[in-house]
Amino acid sequence: MSKPKLATTSLAGCFGCHMSILDIDERILELIELVEFDKSPIDDKKRFTGEVDIGIIEGGCCNEENVHVLQDFRNHCKILIALGDCATMGGIPAMRNMVPLVECLEEAYLNGPTVHNPSRTIPNDPDIPLLLNRVVACHEVVKIDYFLPGCPPPAETIWQALTALLTGKPLELPYELIKYD
């Protein structure tokens, strides 16, 4: 029997959730035995090889590219997990929704105390993706099957959720593992 397939990505997040996956420590070697990594930075699978059992999304969407990657994940993953507060509700990056995007850009590229910008350029090259006018959570773009809260979710939470889903057991996390910090 072939192993279940797992894919992961980070959108508008800080990669802390991926670090928390690594915080399962020695069990990462067990995980490698348990699953086959598809479309993931861990191997050289070029694209989704077909249908994938579990997709893990860190981060919400702050630019057009994030949206495309998220849609691609939904199209290929049987189960999609929003991992952490940014994927679940936008998180800290969504604080920029409180101010107009143009003010954020002006502060960074025109008004900051160390800025040297005689031509008053704001980055706009076709080679960098367009920003969304507001940061959105993953479920605002595609259907999400499971939400694991936390900034980041503790390694134990991730481990228990993954092993339950991979072995077909019910996903019942104890109260202590559900955290919002």
Add this chain to the structure above:
Amino acid sequence: MVAPVEPRKIVIEPVTRIEGHGKVTILLDEERKVKQARLHIAEFRGFERYVRGRPYWEMPVLVQRLCGICPVSHHLCAAKAMDRVVGVDKLTPTAEKVRRLMHYGQMFQSHALHFFHLCSPDLLFGFDADPAIRNVIGVAKEHPDLAVQGVMMRKFGQEIIRITAGKKIHGTGAIPGGVNNNVSIEDRDFLLKDIEQMLEWARGALKLAKDYSVEHLEAVKTFGSFDSNHMCLVRADGAMDLYHGNLRAIDKDGNKILDQVAPQDYLEHIKEEVKSWSYMKFPFISKLGPEEGWYRVGPLARLNTCDFIDTPEAEAARKEFVLLTDGKPNNYTLAYHWARMIETLHSAEVIQQLLNDPDLQGEDLLLKGDRRPEGIAILEAPRGTLFHHYEVDENDQVQRCNLIVSTTNNNTPMNRAVEAVARDHLQGKEKITEGLLNHVEVAIRAYDPCLSCATHALGQMPLVIELTDSNGQVLDRREKGL
């Protein structure tokens, strides 16, 4: 003779997925010569604007959410800036040492992760090795002992962070004016039982990095290399100090450009240029201007810039390192790995000293002074010099924030490295091979940029290279890990 062809644009996208997506574009002219090579940083957050109005004491826990790879750097740098705001210039010995332990613990875990999970596949299997094995799973299969070492060294650093900050990622230990906890005897002993093993593994990793550099000396000297200025914090006596100090910058020959510049004066010396094609700015030393004033930061720059390291084994290793370039600054991109492993051993030595210091169990954790309207702090993060600058009004609200993060300081150097590799390994080639893709990766990876955290975490950067003609017609395309 190579027949003339249409100008080409090669796109590598995304280079990475952390703290922003990165992308490389390389333009080739009619003779297949490299006309332009750029590393674009594709993400923008806007932190500096939207923290305005937030209470100052939130900054150490809020701003660290910029980056989950080394959140301790932002946590501590914001706390140091807020020490100034609450009028504290010198912490209690316990607070200072708990913070230092947290910082060196992070340095240890971050460097170990980068070396074992990310770089060891290149060094063990070769840049051109079969990508099916050239990754962390390949290392786990072929060299299980090394893979376990990497995992356990990272775990040790993360345990130090958990004990000092309360959480392994995005902790809360440092607060304006001090810390909120000391280190208990039980926690100290828990860490001490593993320290000898960690020192042993750090020595082994250093030997691996050094032997690699010596055995591949010609490649190390030429691969993605270029002369540059170097910058870092140093202690008053010129020693390496990763937590606190003053700025020093040297040129490619080792002449001092800046020395003992207090963090409070950084505005007089550092500027950042904006370019239309990247969301990441390009810092430079003001008096030299954007063309001449850019500099490297991080392990290589620190080894070049400091006068000595104040722990015995790392100092012996430093002396060996500088012999390679006759005491002059080392300008080889691939030498970052060796420098990084010297710092890893240094961190283990510092951690051992600190764990044996009874001040860690002290009860005096917090000080308070007269409020100031501004706080500026600089710290040496694993990837280089990190600047935090805040203005706080009388209602305790942040009114201005300016951050120059480590990877930003290496923006121009990473672009130079990409250009050098493109010139040496791509110029004139008709076909793009997987090996070429990895050469570009190897050069960027040496800088351990936070934007390559996908790589950082799991071992391979996702890359697409597209060769298109001037009409946008795709001539060749290679991708991996997307």
